[in-house]
Amino acid sequence: MKNIFEFSREKLEEDLLSKGISKYRSQQIFDWIYKKNVLDVEKMQNISKIDIEIIKNEYSFEKMKVVDVKESSDRTKKFLFELNDGNYIETVLMNFSYGKSICISTQVGCDMGCSFCASGKDKKVRDLTVAEMVLQVVQVKDSLVEGENLTNIVIMGIGEPFDNYINLIDFIKIVNDNKGINIGARHITVSTCGLVPQILEFANLPLQVNLAISLHFANDEKRSKYMKINKAYNLEKLFNALEIYYNKTNRRITFEYLLIKEVNDSLTDAKQLVSLIKGLNAYVNLIPYNDTQMFSRSPKEAQNRFYDYLMKNRINVTLRREQGLDISAACGQLRIKKMRDDYGKRVDN
Numbered sequence: 001m002k003n004i005f006e007f008s009r010e011k012l013e014e015d016l017l018s019k020g021i022s023k024y025r026s027q028q029i030f031d032w033i034y035k036k037n038v039l040d041v042e043k044m045q046n047i048s049k050i051d052i053e054i055i056k057n058e059y060s061f062e063k064m065k066v067v068d069v070k071e072s073s074d075r076t077k078k079f080l081f082e083l084n085d086g087n088y089i090e091t092v093l094m095n096f097s098y099g100k101s102i103c104i105s106t107q108v109g110c111d112m113g114c115s116f117c118a119s120g121k122d123k124k125v126r127d128l129t130v131a132e133m134v135l136q137v138v139q140v141k142d143s144l145v146e147g148e149n150l151t152n153i154v155i156m157g158i159g160e161p162f163d164n165y166i167n168l169i170d171f172i173k174i175v176n177d178n179k180g181i182n183i184g185a186r187h188i189t190v191s192t193c194g195l196v197p198q199i200l201e202f203a204n205l206p207l208q209v210n211l212a213i214s215l216h217f218a219n220d221e222k223r224s225k226y227m228k229i230n231k232a233y234n235l236e237k238l239f240n241a242l243e244i245y246y247n248k249t250n251r252r253i254t255f256e257y258l259l260i261k262e263v264n265d266s267l268t269d270a271k272q273l274v275s276l277i278k279g280l281n282a283y284v285n286l287i288p289y290n291d292t293q294m295f296s297r298s299p300k301e302a303q304n305r306f307y308d309y310l311m312k313n314r315i316n317v318t319l320r321r322e323q324g325l326d327i328s329a330a331c332g333q334l335r336i337k338k339m340r341d342d343y344g345k346r347v348d349n
């Protein structure tokens with residue numbers, strides 16, 4: 001049985017047609033599940049009895065099991081979901097002045113092996129299905145109370161989204177569909193550590209989705225030391241791809257830069273970053289690192305010195321307000337804690 005949340009509206013039309021059901025039922029089903037939050041087919045009043053029987057036998061409307069929800073003092077919420085095969089994934093809901101933003105995971109574990117990342121220590125177990133990505137949004141949205149609004153989706157939780165490219169694109173279509181979850185493309189951001197072939201493919205996507213690069217280092221030597229991806233696609237290859245992306249889409253590129261104590265937070269690092277991105281239509285998001293056993297957060301003075309240097313050089317930059325520190329908000333930490341508790345499985349972070 002296929003999970004209904006696996007399908008974009010177009011794919012559901014095709015699938016329904018193959019079962020002898022008119023394709024307009026796809027829009028009706030989308031309306032029931034995404035707009036009216038009705039998951040019991042019997043209650044979908046505008047669908048005929050005959051079609052209801054077929055739909056019941058062919059599709060599951062099952063949601064994921066929420067095993068833990070933690071809320072921090074700044075009201076950031078972290079959801080831990082259990083998947084059908086016993087794996088766990090995390091989703092984070094953050095508060096901003098403009099509304100609520102959800103950060104979703106795309107894989108169980110991650111193969112990119114960034115040395116400062118808790119999830120990277122834990123190899124990829126598998127890609128998430130489209131349904132598992134969509135349900136993170138649906139179920140977290142369900143938890144909102146009246147007056148709260150989900151306005152943004154960032155795809156920068158556990159996993160490398162471009163390493164699960166086909167499912168990622170279907171996910172984006174569903175959450176962007178105005179008959180579905182209806183989050184505007186400009187309110188959706190995909191973050192990659194720098195998979196060049198997929199960046200080039202993404203440039204052809206006929207949607208105005210934002211691209212963010214997890215850059216973190218502005219010279220090849222350091223980037224290759226801490227981020228394996230740089231050995232395959234160094235800064236020159238990455239920035240050539242970004243130039244092509246920009247020429248095709250005309251969209252500003254965001255660079256994510258974790259500030260890690262004595263690793264990438266010196267004035268020299270800031271200077272290298274400025275020379276790398278100067279002249280580009282770019283925006284830099286500086287993020288103070290969450291301490292792990294191996295690395296520490298950049299001290300306040302170093303954060304400010306870095307930020308000031310970028311500002312002085314007219315780079316669009318923000319120093320991110322810290323969200324959810326008291327609930328293990330560093331990517332992967334809640335999931336890893338749960339795995340340790342359940343299986344005594346040791347995963348260093």
Ligand code: SF4
Binds near residue numbers: 112
């Ligand atoms: S930082 Fe992102 S890409 Fe790198 S290992 Fe962690 S989850 Fe994967």
